[in-house]
Amino acid sequence: MGSVIQAARAIESTAESLQENLARLEIQKQALERELAAVTAHLGSVQRALDVLQALMPGTGPAAAPSPRDTALVSVASPTKPEAARAAAIAEAAAESSATAGRSNEAGDGSTTYGKLTEQILAYFAQAGDTEVRARDVASALGRDTDSGSINAVRSTLDRLVGASRLQRAGRGLYRAVMP
Incomplete structure (x- = not known):
């Protein structure tokens, strides 16, 4: 037992x-x-x-x-909603950039046209003159401050323009037009 x-x-x-x-x-x-x-x-x-x-x-x-x-x-x-929104912003920026960047112009004179964002940024700085501007302010002026992906696209374009000597870096996060 x-x-x-x-x-x-x-x-x-x-x-x-x-x-x-x-x-x-x-x-x-x-x-x-x-x-x-x-x-x-x-x-x-x-x-x-x-x-x-x-x-x-x-x-x-x-x-x-x-x-x-x-x-x-x-x-x-x-993906979570923020990842999906970020991926959509990246895809949108990529589609815009690949559709317009680096094409030759219609006149056939050998010069190239720039992407729409680049043209908008250059026009903004042409109006801003010698003023130092933050990337976020540029994005806001162009209506591209809706999400971090759009603002980062503006920052990247600003950095490319600085590298191409089309703009000057005036300080950390500050940009200004190149004066002739």
Whole structure:
């Protein structure tokens, strides 16, 4: 009789231990599923951003289509709203830049026209004169201060114009027109 009681206690103890393990494993499974969804969303947004950047690079054309594995991973979890908004802003800026940047003008005189954003920025600085202006103020004046992606596009364009000696950097985050 004593061995039956001991066996029953051993079975009960083992069942309790397994119940605790099951609960711990369920929590761990849920945490891993959330982490996988976050990683998958980040992977998708990074892949889209990379595709946009590759499309902007001269001579590379559009990036290769994502592999079936990448497509399956992206479909597991959709990006969060801020990531989706950022990806949309990047894609919009890329489409605008690739549609207009670096084309020869219609007159065929060998000069090139600039992207719409570049032209808007240069026109803004032509009116601003020798005034020092912050990138955020330029973005605001051009109606491109709706999200960080648009403001960053203005900042990038300002930096390219400084590199091309079309604008001057007047200080940290400050720009001014080049005076002849």
